Amino acid sequence: MDIRTRIRKIREFIIERMIFLSAILSIIIVALIFAFLLKEGLSIFWRVPLSDFLFARNWYPISEPPQFGILPLILGSILVTAGAGIISIPIGIASALFIAEIAPRKTKEVMKAGIELLAAIPSVVIGFIGMITLGPLIKTIFNLPTGLTALSGSITLAFMAMPTIVSIAEDAITAVPRQYREAAIAMGATKWQTTWRIVAYAARPGMLAAVMLGIGRVIGETMAVMMVTGNAALIPHSFLQPVRTLTATVAAEMGETVQGGEHYAALFAIGIVLFIITFLINGAADIYLNKTKK
Amino acid sequence: MNVQVKQKIAFSILFFCTLLVIIPVLVILVIIFAKGISAIDISFLTEMPTNGMTAGGIFPAILGTLYLVLGAILFAVPLGVLSAIYLVEYSRENILSRIVKLAIVNLAGVPSVVYGLFGLGIFVLFLGFGASILSGSLTLGIMILPVIITASREALESVPKSFRIVSLSLGASKWQTIRHSVLPHALPGILTGTILGLGRAAGETAPILFTVAAFYLPKLPTSLFDQTMALPYHLYVISTQVPGIPENVRYGTALVLLLLVLLLNLAAIILRYQFRKRKKW
Numbered sequence: 256m257d258i259r260t261r262i263r264k265i266r267e268f269i270i271e272r273m274i275f276l277s278a279i280l281s282i283i284i285v286a287l288i289f290a291f292l293l294k295e296g297l298s299i300f301w302r303v304p305l306s307d308f309l310f311a312r313n314w315y316p317i318s319e320p321p322q323f324g325i326l327p328l329i330l331g332s333i334l335v336t337a338g339a340g341i342i343s344i345p346i347g348i349a350s351a352l353f354i355a356e357i358a359p360r361k362t363k364e365v366m367k368a369g370i371e372l373l374a375a376i377p378s379v380v381i382g383f384i385g386m387i388t389l390g391p392l393i394k395t396i397f398n399l400p401t402g403l404t405a406l407s408g409s410i411t412l413a414f415m416a417m418p419t420i421v422s423i424a425e426d427a428i429t430a431v432p433r434q435y436r437e438a439a440i441a442m443g444a445t446k447w448q449t450t451w452r453i454v455a456y457a458a459r460p461g462m463l464a465a466v467m468l469g470i471g472r473v474i475g476e477t478m479a480v481m482m483v484t485g486n487a488a489l490i491p492h493s494f495l496q497p498v499r500t501l502t503a504t505v506a507a508e509m510g511e512t513v514q515g516g517e518h519y520a521a522l523f524a525i526g527i528v529l530f531i532i533t534f535l536i537n538g539a540a541d542i543y544l545n546k547t548k549k
Numbered sequence: 550m551n552v553q554v555k556q557k558i559a560f561s562i563l564f565f566c567t568l569l570v571i572i573p574v575l576v577i578l579v580i581i582f583a584k585g586i587s588a589i590d591i592s593f594l595t596e597m598p599t600n601g602m603t604a605g606g607i608f609p610a611i612l613g614t615l616y617l618v619l620g621a622i623l624f625a626v627p628l629g630v631l632s633a634i635y636l637v638e639y640s641r642e643n644i645l646s647r648i649v650k651l652a653i654v655n656l657a658g659v660p661s662v663v664y665g666l667f668g669l670g671i672f673v674l675f676l677g678f679g680a681s682i683l684s685g686s687l688t689l690g691i692m693i694l695p696v697i698i699t700a701s702r703e704a705l706e707s708v709p710k711s712f713r714i715v716s717l718s719l720g721a722s723k724w725q726t727i728r729h730s731v732l733p734h735a736l737p738g739i740l741t742g743t744i745l746g747l748g749r750a751a752g753e754t755a756p757i758l759f760t761v762a763a764f765y766l767p768k769l770p771t772s773l774f775d776q777t778m779a780l781p782y783h784l785y786v787i788s789t790q791v792p793g794i795p796e797n798v799r800y801g802t803a804l805v806l807l808l809l810v811l812l813l814n815l816a817a818i819i820l821r822y823q824f825r826k827r828k829k830w
Contacts (some may be wrong), residue, residue, distance in 0.1 A: 267722060271639070271723075271724065274634050274635045274639060275635060275639070277631035277632040277635065277639070278612055278632045278635035278636065278639075278649055279645075279653040280632060280693075281649055281653050281694070281698070282652045284694070285652045285656060288659065288664075291666075291670035291671050291675070292663070292667065292670070293672065295670050324773060324780070329774075345566070345567045346569050346570060347570070349562065349567070349609075350562055350566050350567040352565065353563035353564055353566065354807060357563060357564075358567075361578075365813045366571060368818065369570075369574050369575075369716075370571070370574075371814065371818070372574050372578075372811070372814070373570070373573075373812060374578065375748055375810055375814040376752075376810070377781055377806060377807070378752070378754070378782050379785050380581070380660075380752070381577070381752045382576050382786045383788050383799070384580060384803075386788065386789075387788075388580070388618070414573055421570065435554070438759055445552050445555075446556060447552075447555065447556035472658075475658070475662070475663070476661075477660065477754075477755040477779075480787070482788070482789055496732055502662045505666065506662050506665070508579065509666075509759050510758070523670070524767075526663050529662070533659060533663075537654050537658035538651065540654075541650075541651060547811075
C-alpha cells in the first residue's frame with residue numbers, strides 16, 4: 256500500500272468516527288438535559304415532598320415561609336391547552352382535509368405557504384399581537400377588568416398549534432394510497448363521501464399524531480402564553496380569569512432567583528415536569544407516525 | 550338531503566376552516582407592517598437606544614441577534630449534517646439508529662424554556678461561560694439541531710441509490726462516494742434546512758432569557774463572553790416590562806424581527822423551489 260492510500264485510509268477512519276460520534280450526540284444531549292434538570296432541581300424534594308410539590312394548592316415562592324405547590328400552574332397549563340385544543344383540532348383537521356383532498360393545485364400551494372408563514376412568526380411577535388389586539392377585544396366583549404385571560408391564551412396558542420397539526424395531518428392524508436380513493440369513487444361514492452369515510456378514516460393514526468404534536472407544542476410554548484394570559488398563579492375557575500402556565504412561571508421567575516436556592520431548584524423541578532410530559536407526548540406521537548408509514 | 554348538496558356544504562365548511570387559519574396570518578402581517586413601517590429609518594436601525602429605550606435605535610439588539618444566530622449555526626450545522634450522514638448512509642435498522650431517531654424526535658419537542666434551563670445549568674454555571682454570547686449560541690444551536698438533522702436527512706435520502714452504486718462500482722471508497730457523489734446533490738436541501746434553522750434561532754426568546762440576553766445594554770459586545778441585547782427579548786421587554794414606550798417603537802421592533810425571520814424563510818422557500826425544478830432524476 257503506498258503512502259497516499261494509507262493517509263487516505265486514516266483520514267477516512269477519522270471522518271467515519273466523527274460521523275458516528277455526531278450521531279450519538281443527540282442521545283447524549285437528551286441525557287444531559289435530563290441530568291442537568293435533575294442536578295439543579297432535585298434538591299427541592301428534600302424540603303417539599305413530591306406529592307406536595309405536585310398537588311399543593313399554593314405557589315407563593317417568595318413569601319415567608321415560601322410555598323411550592325405547582326397545582327395552580329398545572330391547572331393553568333391544562334386549561335389553556337384544553338382551550339387551544341378545542342379550537343385548533345377541528346379547524347386544523349378540516350384545513351388539512353381541504354388542502355390535501357379538495358383544493359386545486361394553485362390554491363393548495365398558496366395555502367401551504369400561508370401556513371408555513373404562520374409557523375415562522377416568532378412566538379414573541381404572536382404574543383405581542385395577541386396582547387395588543389385580542390386582550391382589549393376580550394375585555395370589552397365579556398366586560399372584564401382585564402382581557403389577559405386563559406381564553407386569550409387559548410386562542411393565541413390555537414394558532415401556534417395550527418401549523419403543526421395541519422402540516423402533519425396533511426402528510427398523513429396524502430400518504431393514503433390512491434387505490435382507496437379510486438375504489439370508493441368506482442363504487443359510486445361522491446368525492447366528499449370518499450374524503451370523509453375512506454381517506455380520513457385511513458389516515459386516523461397520522462391525524463392522531465398530528466394532534467399530539469400540536470398539543471406538545473402548546474404545552475411547551477412560553478413567550479406568547481406569558482404575554483397574553485395575565486400571569487396570576489391561582490387555581491383557575493373559568494376561561495375568563497388570568498392564569499399562569501408551567502412554562503411562563505419558569506420564564507418569568509428565573510431571573511429573580513438566587514442560584515442554588517429553593518425557588519431556583521423549584522423552577523428546575525418544573526422543568527423536569529415539562530420535560531417528562533413532552534417526552535411522553537412526542538414518544539407516543541412517534542409511535543403513531545411510524546404506524547402510518549407501515 | 551341530496552348527496553351533492555351535502556358535498557357542497559361539507560366543502561364550504563372545510564374551505565371556511567382553512568380561511569380561519571390563513572386570514573389571521575395576513576391580519577398579523579398587515580397590522581405590524583402598517584403600524585411599524587413609520588418607525589423604521591436608518592437611525593432606528595443603526596443607533597443605540599436612548600432615554601431608557603423610549604427613543605433612539607435598536608442596533609445593539611439587531612447585532613446581538615446576528616451574532617447569536619451565527620454562533621448557533623456554526624455549532625449546529627456540522628454536527629447536524631454529520632449526524633444525518635450517519636443515519637442515511639451508515640446506520641442499519643437496529644436498536645441504535647432507532648434510539649438516535651427517538652432522541653431527535655424528543656429534542657424537537659423539548660419546550661424552548663427547558664432549553665433555557667439546560668443552557669443555564671450547563672453552559673452558564675457548570676462550564677462557567679457566564680451569561681454570554683457563547684452560552685446563548687450553544688443553547689440555540691442545540692435547539693435547532695433537530696431541524697438541521699431532519700432537513701439534511703431528507704436531502705440525503707432524496708439522492709437516488711444509483712448514484713452511490715455507480716460511484717462504488719468505480720472503486721471509490723464509502724466516504725469518497727458520500728463526499729463526491731451524494732453530498733453535492735444534497736447540498737441545496739441541507740442549505741434550505743440551515744436557513745430555516747437560522748429563522749427559528751433568530752426568533753426564539755425563551756432559550757436566551759437566562760443564557761445571554763441583556764435587559765438594556767446600550768453598547769456593543771466585544772467578545773464571546775459578553776452579554777448582548779437581542780431582538781426577540783428586546784421586543785418582550787419593551788412590550789411588557791417597561792411602561793411608556795411609544796407605540797411605534799414597539800411595532801417597529803416587531804417589524805424588524807418579523808422581516809428578518811420572514812426573509813430567511815422566503816429565501817429557504819425559493820431555494821427549495823429552484824432545487825425541485827432543476828432536479829432531473
